[in-house]
Amino acid sequence: WHDKLLGGFRRTSDRLxxxxxxxxxxxxxxxxxxxxxxxxxxxxxxxxxxGRVRARLAEGTFERNMEExxxxxxxxxxxxxxxxxxxxxxxxDAFPRPQVVLVIGVxxxxxxxxxxxxxxxxxxxxxxxxxxxxxxxxxAAIGQLRTWAERIGVPIVxxxxxxxxxxxxxxxxxxxTEIGTDVLIVDTAGRLQNKRExxxxxxxxxxxxxxxxxxAPHDVLLVLDATTGQNxxxxxxxxxxxxxxxxxxxxxxxGTARGGVLVAAAERYGLPIHAIGVGEQMDDxxxxxxxxxxxxxx
Ligand code: GDP
Numbered sequence: 373w374h375d376k377l378l379g380g381f382r383r384t385s386d387r388l389x390x391x392x393x394x395x396x397x398x399x400x401x402x403x404x405x406x407x408x409x410x411x412x413x414x415x416x417x418x419x420x421x422x423g424r425v426r427a428r429l430a431e432g433t434f435e436r437n438m439e440e441x442x443x444x445x446x447x448x449x450x451x452x453x454x455x456x457x458x459x460x461x462x463x464x465d466a467f468p469r470p471q472v473v474l475v476i477g478v479x480x481x482x483x484x485x486x487x488x489x490x491x492x493x494x495x496x497x498x499x500x501x502x503x504x505x506x507x508x509x510x511x512a513a514i515g516q517l518r519t520w521a522e523r524i525g526v527p528i529v530x531x532x533x534x535x536x537x538x539x540x541x542x543x544x545x546x547x548x549t550e551i552g553t554d555v556l557i558v559d560t561a562g563r564l565q566n567k568r569e570x571x572x573x574x575x576x577x578x579x580x581x582x583x584x585x586x587x588a589p590h591d592v593l594l595v596l597d598a599t600t601g602q603n604x605x606x607x608x609x610x611x612x613x614x615x616x617x618x619x620x621x622x623x624x625x626x627g628t629a630r631g632g633v634l635v636a637a638a639e640r641y642g643l644p645i646h647a648i649g650v651g652e653q654m655d656d657x658x659x660x661x662x663x664x665x666x667x668x669x670x
């Protein structure tokens with residue numbers, strides 16, 4: 373997975389080198405600082421972090437031929453500081469059980485796969501897991517989730533295509549409570565095209581959950597596709613408004629040079645980042661580790 377991530381990210385600071393010859397023992401010149409800052413912003417890192425890196429570089433001096441290393445180190449340190457604030461594994465601590473995890477995100481973001489990965493992860497941690505197929509809008513989504521449930525070996529509550537998602541959630545919570553499930557992971561429709569309907573549907577699911585357990589949903593996870601870059605940031609904006617997001621999972625970090633968006637998201641929204649997706653298989657979910665990721669980005 374480490375190689376996959378590395379191959380995907382393509383180090384942000386690779387874009388920086390090549391302009392740095394002959395600076396030995398000197399401060400970096402203005403135009404070099406400009407270039408570094410622009411390259412970082414171009415990597416979706418966000419203007420705040422890029423600005424802080426620039427300010428630190430402006431103060432330092434670099435030995436000849438050590439400029440690249442020096443810059444990488446500063447970028448890594450600044451990135452780690454930002455990411456450390458939001459790196460937070462998803463804990464299972466709800467009482468009474470089950471902990472209800474609502475999973476939201478636009479179609480194609482990797483929502484279904486992430487649900488499967490989370491189920492697998494919790495199962496490995498010896499928790500009892502159940503899935504609820506609350507994305508009734510797409511028949512394919514129900515089928516896909518059922519296939520994953522069978523493969524992983526967890527029970528799933530489904531309904532007919534076009535059925536009432538809130539009804540499925542109601543049934544699922546009842547059943548989960550009955551059999552002592554620890555975690556109930558709920559898929560939801562990702563129709564951002566129709567914000568009103570999506571909002572109503574999520575609100576209805578919340579009402580139903582609240583009637584069964586006032587603390588539910590305990591988590592509202594937004595799944596974001598890192599390859600969409602800045603778009604991912606817009607999605608946070610919209611879903612925060614329609615769904616009250618409590619945390620993020622960023623997918624497809626194995627296939628993109630745009631992982632810098634993680635930093636921009638952390639900086640701008642401060643939402644916990646629980647995990648990252650680094651592939652299509654059920655064990656391709658990594659807990660989000662600020663140090664590890666900052667060393668890979670930089
Ligand atoms: P959904 O429409 O949001 O439920 O998205 P899916 O879970 O069906 O995922 C869409 C596509 O992205 C599928 O082909 C997945 O295999 C793929 N995918 C999901 N997560 C990852 C990931 O972390 N890395 C890669 N490379 N592909 C992923």
